[in-house]
Amino acid sequence: MRAAVLTDPGEFELRERARPDPAPDEVLVRIRRVGVCGSDVHYYEHGRIGDYVVEDPLVLGHESAGEVVAVGEAVDSLEPGARVTLEPGVPCRRCPHCKRGSYHLCPDVTFMATPPHDGAFVEYVAWPADFVYELPDSVSLGEGALCEPLSVGIHACRRGGVAPGDSVLVTGAGPIGLLAADAARVAGATTVLVTDVVPEKVARAERRGADQAVDVTEVDLGAVVDEHTDGVGVDVVVEASGATASIQSALDGVRRGGTVVFVGLAPEAEVPIDVLDIVDGELDVHGSFRYANTYPAAVDLLAQGAVDVAGLVDAEHSLDDVDGAFQRATAPDVVKVMVTLDR
Ligand SMILES: NC(=O)c1ccc[n+]([C@@H]2O[C@H](COP(=O)([O-])OP(=O)(O)OC[C@H]3O[C@@H](n4cnc5c(N)ncnc54)[C@H](O)[C@@H]3O)[C@@H](O)[C@H]2O)c1
């Protein structure tokens, strides 16, 4: 089978690899769609994210969907021919985090495209059947692949306890911010504000249904928040840009007693934040890391047409042109690039 292998920063090689055989509890999936995520681009450009360093040739890609072509002897939940999406993080299932249901915090998770684990820019993947979800006919494979970033958005909103009638400010209108905004809306938020610094991204957030999208380089965000919340502040802020300035100002928009969820990853680990604001405002401040138990919800939301993930995709490239896909994904106005593996 063919695999797009990152051999050095900025260098992909299409290599032949042995097609895997599914273990008894696995299914073999013929991969058909893989989204390019910002973390893939980071490994492509820099060869590392923090302590995760690409030391050996690595297959990137963790937003994937395809068709089951074979099942292990212990699998009875899926059959060949099923159209599926793959949850990329498989935990140990035994540690205290797994037993508590927070399996995304498992220290022994195998996460696709995170060194040393290969990802999905490859023709076939053998994956544990309980982390593979069947897609109804109404959900395309491209949409199925984007259950992954949608899951990040769903989890962030769950962490923020977004409830009917809430006002929510999402900072950053990349795929994560846009899908967090959608997840907030379907959770019942009645006011959704979105920020960015790229005019095309701001415009897209507004087209997708934000009550107001704000270019923070041009407009005073505080005034916009005041206008939409009678000067009180929003119930929940979801910081989804990872930009230092946005992280620092995330506490400014929230009401006293409100919640701030940090999803974005800052370029540096330490960002000064006013702790007195947290105490005095009795804020709930949460981190949000990946997700757990979100894929069934993501598939259902897509089946109901409640969230538009297809509208995020700006370009499709074949596996042969994975370089082109990654070049395209670095453009500031591009939200999502999809790699297709159709013959
Ligand atoms: N916690 C997690 O589990 C998790 C999962 C996936 C991604 N992430 C992180 O979340 C962040 C968003 O991911 P993404 O894929 O959407 O990234 P992205 O880079 O596509 O989107 C970030 C957006 O923020 C905008 N931005 C930059 N500076 C800003 C500012 N000062 N104010 C408002 N917006 C600003 C950018 O223009 C861009 O549109 C990244 O930091 C990513 O690493 C975290």
Ligand SMILES: C[C@@H](O)[C@H](N)C(=O)O
């Ligand atoms: C969760 C996933 O989308 C993220 N990029 C990660 O690698 O953790």
